[in-house]
Amino acid sequence: MSETLNEREPAHESEAVSLRKEDFIETFFRRGAEFATELISELQSLRRQTSQLQEENLELRHHLASDDAIRELLHKIEALESEKDHLRSNAASTKDQNQDFAAMYVAVEKELDALANLYFASYQIHSTLDPQTVLGTIEQLLAQLVGTSSFVIYLARQIEGERVFVPIHAYHCSPRQSRIRATDGPIGEAARDQVHSVVDPGSRKEEDPIACIPMVLGNETIGVIAIYSLFEQKNHFVDIDFELFKMLSLHGASAIVGSGLMAQAGSTEAGLRTYPSLPA
Amino acid sequence: MADFTCLVVEDSPMMRQLIVFALSRVKTLSVVEADDGVDALKKLAGGRFDLIITDINMPIMDGLKLVKRIRSDAVHKDVPIMIITTEGAAEDRQRALALGANAYITKPIQAPQVLTKVKELLKID
Numbered sequence: 001m002s003e004t005l006n007e008r009e010p011a012h013e014s015e016a017v018s019l020r021k022e023d024f025i026e027t028f029f030r031r032g033a034e035f036a037t038e039l040i041s042e043l044q045s046l047r048r049q050t051s052q053l054q055e056e057n058l059e060l061r062h063h064l065a066s067d068d069a070i071r072e073l074l075h076k077i078e079a080l081e082s083e084k085d086h087l088r089s090n091a092a093s094t095k096d097q098n099q100d101f102a103a104m105y106v107a108v109e110k111e112l113d114a115l116a117n118l119y120f121a122s123y124q125i126h127s128t129l130d131p132q133t134v135l136g137t138i139e140q141l142l143a144q145l146v147g148t149s150s151f152v153i154y155l156a157r158q159i160e161g162e163r164v165f166v167p168i169h170a171y172h173c174s175p176r177q178s179r180i181r182a183t184d185g186p187i188g189e190a191a192r193d194q195v196h197s198v199v200d201p202g203s204r205k206e207e208d209p210i211a212c213i214p215m216v217l218g219n220e221t222i223g224v225i226a227i228y229s230l231f232e233q234k235n236h237f238v239d240i241d242f243e244l245f246k247m248l249s250l251h252g253a254s255a256i257v258g259s260g261l262m263a264q265a266g267s268t269e270a271g272l273r274t275y276p277s278l279p280a
Numbered sequence: 281m282a283d284f285t286c287l288v289v290e291d292s293p294m295m296r297q298l299i300v301f302a303l304s305r306v307k308t309l310s311v312v313e314a315d316d317g318v319d320a321l322k323k324l325a326g327g328r329f330d331l332i333i334t335d336i337n338m339p340i341m342d343g344l345k346l347v348k349r350i351r352s353d354a355v356h357k358d359v360p361i362m363i364i365t366t367e368g369a370a371e372d373r374q375r376a377l378a379l380g381a382n383a384y385i386t387k388p389i390q391a392p393q394v395l396t397k398v399k400e401l402l403k404i405d
Contacts, residue, residue, distance in 0.1 A: 113391045120301055124294055140294040143366070147388035233368030233386045 114240045117145055118247050125248075125255045129262040134255045135169045138225070138248065143171070146241050147234035148227050151209075154180060154187060155223040155256070165191065165224055173228050176207040182221075190214045191221040196245040198237060211237065213245045215253035222253050282310035284402050285327065289313075289320040289334035289346065290364070295387075299333060299364065302391035306398060317341025321349060324356055331401055332356070336365040336376070344379055351380040360401040364389055 124137050135153065142148040150173035154165035163182040167175035180187050186199045190212035198211045209226035216222070225248065265271055286309055290296040300311050312327070314320040316338040324332075332350060336343035343363060350356050362383040363376045373384045383397045399405075 109392055116301065116391060117298075120298055124297075137294065140292055143387075144292065144295045144298060145388050149366075231366055231368055231387065234388065 114243055117240060118243055121145060121244060121247055122251050125251050129259045129268075131256070131259040131263050134259045137255075138252055139169070139171050141244065141248065142225070142227070145244055146227075146237075147231040148229070149231050150228040152176075152226050152228070153223060154226060156182070156191075156221065168223075186212050187224045187226055191224050194221055194249075196242065196249060211245075213248055213252075215256065216249055217253040217257055222257060225252070283308040284330040284404075285310050285312065286331040286333060286398070287312050287314060287320060287323055287329045289315075289317065289332065289338070289343065291316055291335060291338040295335070295364075298389070299394065302389070302394050303398065305391070305395060306404070308404065309398070309402075317343065317346035317349070320346055324350070324353065329356060329359055331360055331362065331398065333362045333364060333398075336363060336367055336372070344376060347376065347379045347381050362394075362397060362401060364394070 121141050124141065125134065128134060128137065138153065139151075142151055148171075151171050152167050152173065152175050153169040155168045157164055157166050157179075159166075159179065164179045165182060165187060166179050167177075182188055182191055185205075186197060186208050190197050191214050194214050194216050196211065196213045199208055201210075204210070209228050210230070211227040213225040213227070214221050215224065262268070262271060284306075286303060288296055288299050288303070288311055290299060290313075296313055300313065303309055303311050309331075312323055312329070314323050317334075318341045320332070320334065321341075334343040334346055343365065347361055347363075350359065350361060360382040361380065362385065363381045364385045364387065365372070365376075366387045367373075368386045376384050382401055385394060385397060
C-alpha cells in the first residue's frame with residue numbers, strides 16, 4: 001500500500017507540474033493575445049494619428065500655397081495700382097496737351113482764314129488795270145468781306161494851290177462834302193497820320209465817317225476811303241477787318257494809281273516801254 | 281471723283297469766287313457756279329446736286345424765287361439749300377426758311393462758319 005502510495009506521489013507531482021505548465025502556457029498565450037490585441041489597437045490608433053497628421057500636413061501645405069498666391073496677388077495689385085496712377089497722370093497730361101492743341105488748331109484756323117481772305121483780296125485788287133473795275137473790286141471787298149453798307153472814296157487833288165480830297169466814288173450814299181482839306185476832320189487826320197482809324201462815336205459829328213482808311217503810295221497819301229455805315233447785322237469791326245484795311249491802304253493805292261496811269265497811256269505797250277531793254 | 285456736288289448761285293463774281301475758295305477746303309466737294317436764278321435752273325436741269333448755296337439779291341431771278349422753284353422740282357426738292365445774303369433782318373431769315381431754305385448765313389461771311397454749315401447739311405464728319 002505504501003509502495004502504491006509512494007508510487008503514486010511521483011504521478012501526482014508530474015500531474016501538478018503538467019497542470020502548472022498548462023496554466024503557464026495558457027497564461028502566456030492569454031497574455032500574448034492580450035498584448036497582441038493591445039499592439040493592434042495601438043497600431044490602429046497610430047495609423048489614425050498618422051492619417052490625421054497627414055491630412056493636417058496637406059491642409060497646412062494648401063494654406064501655405066494659398067498664402068503664397070495671395071502674396072503674389074497683392075504684389076500684382078500693388079504693381080497695377082502704381083501703373084494705374086502712372087496712366088492717370090499720363091492721361092491728365094495728354095488731356096492738357098489735347099486742349100492746348102485744340103486751342104492752337106482754332107487759332108491756326110482763324111489765322112488761315114484771315115490769310116486766305118487777304119490773299120483773295122490782294123489777288124482781286126491786282127487782277128485788273130481798268131480804273132472802274134478797280135473801284136468795283138474795292139467796293140465788293142468792303143461790302144462782302146468787311147460788311148460795309150456805305151462808303152466814299154476820296155482822292156487827293158491840288159486845287160487852287162491847296163491839297164484837298166475830292167470824292168470820286170460813292171457806294172450807297174452821297175458824298176457829304178465836295179472837297180475836304182487835307183487837314184480837316186477824321187479824313188484829314190487819317191491822311192496825315194497814314195494809319196487807318198475808327199472814329200470815336202462820342203466825338204463823331206453826323207457828317208463824319210465811322211472809319212477811315214488812308215491809301216498810301218510810298219510816303220504819299222493819295223486818297224482816303226471813308227466808311228459811313230455797316231450792314232444791319234454787323235455792329236463793330238473785327239481783327240480781320242483791320243488786316244484788310246492795311247491791305248487796302250497799300251494795294252488799293254497802287255491799284256488806283258496803276259490803273260489811272262494805264263487809262264492815260266491807253267495800252268500796256270506804253271507801260272512796258274518804260275522798262276529799257278538790255279544791250280545784247 | 282468728288283462725293284458731293286454743290287451749286288453756288290451768286291451774281292457777284294468776287295463773292296462767288298470767295299465762296300468757291302472757301303469750299304475748296306472740302307476735298308470731297310465739287311462746285312458748279314451760276315450767275316443768277318435762271319442760270320441756276322439751267323444747271324440744275326443738267327445734273328444732280330447735293331447742296332445749293334444761293335444769294336437772295338440777284339438780277340433776272342432772285343434767290344427766294346429760286347428756292348421756291350427748287351422745292352417744287354421733282355429731282356432736287358429735298359436737296360439742302362443754304363442762303364448767303366446781306367439781308368440780316370429777322371423777317372428775311374424767317375421768309376427764306378419758310379420757303380424751304382435749310383440754312384441762312386449773313387454777309388460778311390467767315391469761311392469756317394460756311395464750312396461748318398456745309399458739312400452739317402451734307403452730314404460730313
